[in-house]
Amino acid sequence: MSQIVKLVAQRLALGLLTLFIISLIIFLCVEMLPGNFSEAILGQAATPETVAAFNRELGLDLPPHERYFTWLFNMVQGDFGRSLASKRELSELLGYRLENTLFLASVAAVIAIPLAVTLGVLAALYRDSFYDRAVNVVTLSSISFPEFFVAYILILILAQNLGWFPAISNINDELGFWEKIYRTALPAFTLTLVCVAHMMRMTRAAIINLLASPYIEMARLKGLRPGRIILKHALPNALAPIINVVVLNMAYLVVGVVLVEVVFVYPGLGQLFVDSVRSRDIPVVQACSLIFAMTYVLLNLLADVLSIMSNPRLLHPR
Amino acid sequence: MSETADKTGQKGDVLVEMHGLRIEGRSDDIWHEIVHGVDVILHRGEVLGLIGESGAGKSTIGLAAMGFARDGCRISGGSIMFDGVDLTKASDESLRQLRGSRIAYVAQSAAAAFNPAHKLIDQYCEAPVQHGIMPRAEAESDAIDLYGRLQLPDPENIGFRYPHQVSGGQLQRAMTAMAMACRPDLIVFDEPTTALDVTTQIEVLSAIRGIVRQFNTAAIYITHDLAVVSQMADRIMVLRHGNLVEEGDTRGMIEDPQKDYTRELLAVRTFRKDLLDEPNAETPLLRVENVSAAYGKSPVLFDVSMDIHRKRTVAVVGESGSGKSTAARVITGLLPPSSGQVYYDGQPLAPDHRKRNKDEKRCLQMIYQMPDTAINPRQRVSSIIGRPLEFYLGMRGADRDARVRELLEMIELDPAEFFDRFPDELSGGQKQRVCIARALAAEPELIICDEVTSALDQLVAEEILKLLQSLQDELGLAYMFITHDLATVRAVADEIVVMLQGEVVEQGPKEQILTPPHHEYTELLLSSVPEMDPDWLDNLLDQRAP
Known part of the structure; x- marks a missing residue:
């Protein structure tokens, strides 16, 4: 066990280092964006003097390294600063949006992950059959379309023609849990369609990869049923690659939702991010980017730890 | 389950009869015959040694006794009668029910053939429970009994370890126990000691032979080592390039081989270099x-x-x-x-x-x-x-x-x-x-x-x-x-x-x-090398017995 604790601690330390480097990159990138908030707010007609005065008021006139370290220092203490546009505390604004995004991602994950793994296991079991081919074709087609296209198709069919789900996923805190789920359904379906193919194909490939190994032959010669061979003998040994691709897709669900949120006018982090870039609301852009980065780092850490846990050699040392 | 009581039939009844067995293997999308019409007869309680070099088709024939052909191989002709059932005509489902319960397999590398994700005893219990022969608890106590009979250390607990936590020789014995779980009529041993050191090989050989005799199980023992097979088998078939070269009872085969190829196999290891003089005192290279x-x-x-x-x-x-x-x-x-x-x-x-x-x-x-x-x-x-x-x-x-x-x-x-x-x-x-x-x-x-x-x-x-x-x-x-x-x-x-x-x-x-006199360890190494003498293992075990 101590070996695992050590490994996790190592990964965690590396994760923090990665986040620090990312914060620097984010800051530099935002710094390189053309135009700035004052110019965007004050419009074309503003004189250089008014822009300068506005900059001074917001602290935008300070040299970049000073602004970076102030930002980083505050960030570490949990102070994300204020939005330039709405003057609201970012921690409050982001908290609500992040919650919504995570809600959407969770709904999608709860549908997508079991679906993908089940489809993958079945595809491995009935490999090269009609079912296998059909699943491959369907999932590959759905991944080949851009997500906004999938989103509009779903709106057209399920909202417009059939009227089963609302086309706009406007949720707020007053709604009950099931009402929220109902309104989130379409974006969640969209995300599911986009990410199932990856996970399903990896599950299938990882299992099939193991079917030539001697312990699978042994299981067959023990007269076990094919389903049991796949589930009990192949799947546990195929977990590491499956976990990795599942977690990567979860990160995509959180981070990659920008387009989907915009299409469904879903009040999540992605939409906020897009709006803030448009209005040069630097603190919001930076904070959002950092949250996205953190999601990736944390989920990858989770993937590493789970992969390690799925290896009996590490879990049960000699 | 008691020792041998519920075995049907007497020793001597025919258990397996393969007639004109032909097996093909595929390379580059063309099927080539790799076993050219071999006849095999095995009686209940008999141990048959299949011997030959790589490519002789011995593993392929051994697996065919289970009605099994590896991926890229197929049984293309002949019949395989197992206790009155023709395995070449049996359905997949009835083959599945035979495997593990009435015919079991012991693989060459136990380290690779045990699933790394499960404990030994879980893998042991799988066949008896899945074939509906006994409930889990009974299988577990049976496993502990067999681990003891196979002289595994700490039989009560060794099953609750993972394969990587157990040494190679112990794993091979645990696999033999697993094959024995349903008290099969036939066990196919596919080079079970080839990957082991000589000193470990002895332990595994004596354990396998003991358990097979105890339960009067018939066995097909596949190996390339004539000295090993002569310790284990009642009868030996020498194979080459998918054909039978010679067949006979072990002692006769060792003492009086009929075919040149068998003589060559027997004569192997007789090559000796000429002795040189003492090294001169010059600086060593x-x-x-x-x-x-x-x-x-x-x-x-x-x-x-x-x-x-x-x-x-x-x-x-x-x-x-x-x-x-x-x-x-x-x-x-x-x-x-x-x-x-x-x-x-x-x-x-x-x-x-x-x-x-x-x-x-x-x-x-x-x-x-x-x-x-x-x-x-x-x-x-x-x-x-x-x-x-x-x-x-x-x-x-x-x-x-x-x-x-x-x-x-x-x-x-x-x-x-x-x-x-x-x-x-x-x-x-x-x-x-x-x-x-x-x-x-x-x-x-x-x-x-x-x-x-x-x-x-x-x-x-x-x-x-x-x-x-x-x-x-x-x-x-x-x-x-x-x-x-x-x-x-x-x-x-x-x-x-x-x-x-x-x-x-x-x-x-x-x-x-x-x-002699040897160092203690050299003695152990030297005495562990199997000899072309069917009594060698018995004599050695007698000598080593405390």
Whole structure:
């Protein structure tokens, strides 16, 4: 066990280092964006003097390294600063949006992950059959379309023609849990369609990869049923690659939702991010980017730890 | 379940009868016949030995007794009657119900054939529970009973460990217990001791034989080692290229073989080199002085010293993990020692091979265990052998090609035929010959041979040993011969170094080491080498019994 604790601690330390480097990159990138908030707010007609005065008021006139370290220092203490546009505390604004995004991602994950793994296991079991081919074709087609296209198709069919789900996923805190789920359904379906193919194909490939190994032959010669061979003998040994691709897709669900949120006018982090870039609301852009980065780092850490846990050699040392 | 009470039928009834068995294998989308109409009869409680070299079709026939053909193989003709059922006509479902419950399998490498994700006892209980023979709790207590009968240490708890937590010899016995779980009528043992050290092999052999006799189980015992099979089998079938060569009861086969091929198999390991005079007192070609070495923090070599003289063969023997290959890595500079020094011709060698000059590297060449992985599959024989000629000796063009042809002749491969071949187009023995030619190309004075014959069939191995011997006579080479096989040592060595757990336990001239009194460990090693005598294992076990 101590070996695992050590490994996790190592990964965690590396994760923090990665986040620090990312914060620097984010800051530099935002710094390189053309135009700035004052110019965007004050419009074309503003004189250089008014822009300068506005900059001074917001602290935008300070040299970049000073602004970076102030930002980083505050960030570490949990102070994300204020939005330039709405003057609201970012921690409050982001908290609500992040919650919504995570809600959407969770709904999608709860549908997508079991679906993908089940489809993958079945595809491995009935490999090269009609079912296998059909699943491959369907999932590959759905991944080949851009997500906004999938989103509009779903709106057209399920909202417009059939009227089963609302086309706009406007949720707020007053709604009950099931009402929220109902309104989130379409974006969640969209995300599911986009990410199932990856996970399903990896599950299938990882299992099939193991079917030539001697312990699978042994299981067959023990007269076990094919389903049991796949589930009990192949799947546990195929977990590491499956976990990795599942977690990567979860990160995509959180981070990659920008387009989907915009299409469904879903009040999540992605939409906020897009709006803030448009209005040069630097603190919001930076904070959002950092949250996205953190999601990736944390989920990858989770993937590493789970992969390690799925290896009996590490879990049960000699 | 009681011992043998619920066995139906008497010993002597026919259990398996294969008639005109034909099996095809697919390569490049064409089916080739690999077993050409073999008849096999096995009676209840009988142990049948299938013996032959690789490619003889022995594993394929063994698996066919389970109605099973590996991927890329198919049973194309003949009948396989198991207790009145024709397995070639049986449905997949009825085959599945037979496998594991009435016919069980023990694989060559237990470490690979146990699922790493599950405990031993979980894998044991699977067959009896899934076939509906007994409930889990009963299977578990039965497993503990069998683990005890197979002399596994701590039978109550060993089942609750994972495969990687148990040693190779113990795993092989645990697999035998697993095969025994449903008290099958037949167990197919597919080279169960080939991957084990000689001392471990004895334990596994005696455990397997004991349990098979106890339950009166019929067995097909597959191996390439005639000495091993003569301990186990009542009757032996000698196979070659998918055909039966000879069949007979064990004692008769060993004492009076009818066919030349069987005689060759029996005569294997009789090759001996002529004894040389004592080494002259000149400086040894290679001197290893008080070398200790470690991988990271775990020490593997302790204060090892040895001398290798010109034109002599020093055999380094020991079981896996004894540090013999590590010693070779230190000598070649792949693993700098933590203390001690290696001298070449009286001069100290740099501990790290990167600090040695080209000539020092040239004089010391290596030949490896697996010729398959030691040569680049995408290069032709001419460039594999030509590379050291270019690198060490600066030969180019026609000079180089002429020398490659000369080297091919030295290793007894026809240059016209082999010059342009790829490794895929060579047999295992031919590949090892190419590796030898590559080592010779550098014109070395000392060649380190790391288990060079252990991946080869016995007859082929013997040819390789003879070749190495004639090259030594001709070129005056010195060999450091690393092996776990004492028969090889007997054949080639002038001097012997016996290693155990990273230390040299005994060293000296061959006659001295091989004549009693031996060091305790040397004695154990020597007495563990199976002999072509059906009573050998019994006698040995009697002797060793306290």
